[in-house]
Amino acid sequence: MGEATAFQIIKSKAKKLKLEAFVLFFAYKDSRVAWYAKLFAICVVAYAFSPIDLIPDFIPIIGYLDDIILVPLGVWIALKLIPDEVVRGCRAKAEELISKGKPKNWFMGILFIALWIVCGIWISWYCYQWLLS
Known part of the structure; x- marks a missing residue:
């Protein structure tokens, strides 16, 4: 039972992180966001969605550190740089997009x-x- 709960928590955190990456993507397109916040946000989104990691995943333990530490840290910093009203509006757009099914680009x-x-x-x-x- 404990393993199932831990897996569910990890799965929930991953979904939230995915949602936040879409929030940053929509915030990048918003004119109310400063240029430096846009630049940082698009770099985080590019890294999060990129098929290539800074540290390859096949390296035991260390390979997942960038996914576990760098991406969430980058998302957190980017969200702090963006005004709250923009984040709220972009979060609503991201939730709508995910509920419809993420398009492949x-x-x-x-x-x-x-x-x-x-x-x-x-x-x-x-x-x-x-x-x-």
Whole structure:
């Protein structure tokens, strides 16, 4: 019974985190949000929805630390930067979107993968140049 309860708590927290990521996505589009809050929010959303992690999940224990610590911390900081009335309105939009079923956005998925590939190529090029010098 204890394991089922712990699993339910974790599942509930994951759903809430997913909702908050959508809140940040909608807040990014709101004109009442400062530019620095928009920038931070979109970085958090991009990282949360990106298929590639800073620390790969196959690394035992440490691989999930970014999902457990970095994403919730980023969401919390981003929500603190956004005005409360904007957060309330965006939360209502996010709840409506999730209740209808989250749409799949293949364009954004391809964009994130392309971004990671470009970053990998740039880092590889930089390391190659460093080794030559």
